[in-house]
Amino acid sequence: MPRPAHLAVILFATLLGQPNPAAAGWNYRIGEPAPQFQLESLDGTTYRSADLKGQWVVVSFMTTWCPFCNAAAPHFEKLTQDYGKRGVKAIIVDVSENPDIVSGWVKRHKLSCPVLLDGTGEVTTSYAPPPDFVPDLKREEVMIASFMIIDPGGTIRFLALNEDVTSFDARLTKLRATLDGLLPSQ
């Protein structure tokens, strides 16, 4: 029979290995200040989060090889065009890829928004939910194909992660509806 202390350690270890039920809520980061960043875009321009203050920003974290990202890319371009007219700045942060590969992908999808290169994945990680959300994935992996709205004050107002394949929203319907609710009426 294991001693009680051993049982406590086993229980603790078991709990650490289990997903936190709170993760199912997946409303992490909303209401928090968006982490600061400074990244270079594909065309060599430096983007600082501080420079984006004062405008609504939509950020998507993507990779060229991610099927979800490929499905959403044309709809993200449409959103860039549609909401750009309303003062929304759309940005893609590419996660840990070779710029040449990213450049080809951007051309194929005819993406017009800035594509920032997060070569180390550190910025992506800084935006990710804490480790109790899908604990067995790298934080960058959790963020791939996610979509975020940051308000003019720099606060995160919306974060869409892939809850499941049936809720995956390639057409960005929920993101658009949320923007429509947040932006001043036209």
Place this chain on the structure above:
Amino acid sequence: MPRHLAVLAVLTALGATPINARAIEVVTVLPPSNVVVQPGADTHVVLQVVVKAGYHVQANPVENPDLIPLTLKIDAAGSVSVGEPVYPAAKRMRLRGDSQDLVVYDGTFAIALPIKVAPNATAGEPVTLKGTLRYQACDDRYCLFPVTLPVALVITIGKR
């Protein structure tokens, strides 16, 4: 030993997953065992690939060239030369809102690897073929970074 390291050591020994650790091994390659091939033979060996339940990997070939196809690369060694792998037929799936199917593998599937043994190969000689299996896996919610797994299989040259 600092206290937190001691706790980590205990948890590791118990098989628990420390937070932030990479716990998922999505693909396992099962090379054939006891492969004996005659000198001069022109044949193939079959590698079984097992994908963890709930996951799929992009097939070979992919239909969207931006995606990363599962790719087996094995180098020739000694008296054994290697051909292009033959991949199985893929399954089709479509993400909601997407206009294009994905072609994927899941479960257990086989890759056939053509091999040729030189006619003058020495009987009893073990030849280790080494290479890699590259894949990119997703489940129904998340996609994982591409992975390159080392692969090795041993071929023994039989008697004529």
